[in-house]
Amino acid sequence: SQQGEEDPQALSIQEGENATMNCSYKTSINNLQWYRQNSGRGLVHLILIRSNEREKHSGRLRVTLDTSKKSSSLLITASRAADTASYFCATDGTSGTYKYIFGTGTRLKVLA
């Protein structure tokens, strides 16, 4: 299984600080996606990074991918209380049905 595993499971920071979450996976991938889920809501897509990319940015978000280490990180800079949510990575495979498998998530709490 290429399931991603996020680390840490939970993270609590002060508003204005940076938050870093990591995702590790087991098998080769084509793409890796990061999602945010607010309590009681559906998942919102943040960034998709392909296996031939090393870094992508979107506003205050920065995602890196290291295929040699089979890991990715999501950095949220200058965090806000509204960033409080669970964050999931999802990885696909390089063969078969290319289905995306989600990790167990990092629960981020940003304190005002």
Added chain:
Amino acid sequence: EAGVAQSPRYKIIEKRQSVAFWCNPISGHATLYWYQQILGQGPKLLIQFQNNGVVDDSQLPKDRFSAERLKGVDSTLKIQPAKLEDSAVYLCASSTGPRNTIYFGEGSWLTVV
């Protein structure tokens, strides 16, 4: 652009009863997914459609769960009979293709008592 629509949002049923969830994907999206998310866990893929064909249903409990995608657009997920462990959020999602960005609906919350 309208997002993925799901109904009902909330459902409470007794064990051994049946329930059905409906999903309307984003217009033009060929790939449709049903995920099950148990509280505190990540979403688990139940079934993936490409147009109206099943691409993957390896984790669908076929003795009680069924799903179909009518005419390659709307989809329904049915559970019969429900068990207590089926209590979860059922997330429908769609994408333009199997390797592309997945867009999720708000989910259908099921409580089995």
